[in-house]
Amino acid sequence: MTPLIRLDNLTVAYNRHPAVHHVSGAFASGSLTAIAGPNGAGKSTLLKAIMGELRPAEGRVEHRLGRAEFGYLPQAAEIDRRFPISVIDTVMLGAWKKTGAFGRIVPGEVKRAGEALSAVGLEGFGRRHVGSLSAGQFQRVLFARLLLQDAGIILLDEPFTAIDARTTRDLVDIVTRWHGEGRTV
CATH class of the missing domain: 3.40.50.300 (P-loop containing nucleotide triphosphate hydrolases)
Known part of the structure; x- marks a missing residue:
């Protein structure tokens, strides 16, 4: 092969x-x-x-492979959480390859973003500022963004650093699901 x-x-x-x-x-x-x-x-x-x-x-x-075929979760230290962006807008960045820079965000993508937040245990967090989240909550937001991105190849850079055991278990479950779906992780 x-x-x-x-x-x-x-x-x-x-x-x-x-x-x-x-x-x-x-x-x-x-x-x-x-x-x-x-x-x-x-x-x-x-x-x-x-x-x-x-x-x-x-x-x-x-x-x-094109760059758009990769889903990438950077190290938390590489992201400035002081940038004034909401949780839902951060997750919606995962729809970039569908919407592009000036594309319209359709209601279906907003619904999928909400579902991704629910899948990572952050239902109701959409309007919060990312700077107000704990390290574990922010990591969950980044996983939700990857869920929305729906990439076939997922690269995770230190995905479990500085998060608690429960969050780690929940996120490992998502990684296991991706692998079960035949994605390359």
Whole structure:
């Protein structure tokens, strides 16, 4: 079987300092994979290279996927929660590939966003400001955004950092469901 994503001697560098060194491997369609390592080992860099956000210094990432086919959950530290945006608007960002920059948000997408919030245990939180949420609640919002995005390939960067055990269990259930649906996680 041909892999969905293949890494061939991949090296990714920042200012000519390698963060990922000569990595090779493959990810099958529908696979569930964890990348483990200490802080600073290049896990986030690897995910960004897979999506095409970072260019390899050497080697290559091989796939025939467009950026819109990836659902990406960044590390919480990369997101400024002071930005004045509501929970529902944050979730609605998951509809971007359907609406585009100037597209009209149809009532069906708003309904799906509400359903995604319910699925992550945040029914009724839509009008709240994201800055008012706990770390676990905010992580649930980001998972709801991914639910709305409905991507076939989902990349999660430290999805369970700084959240409680109950939230972790609930979010692992969502990851398990994605895998059961044949998505590549």
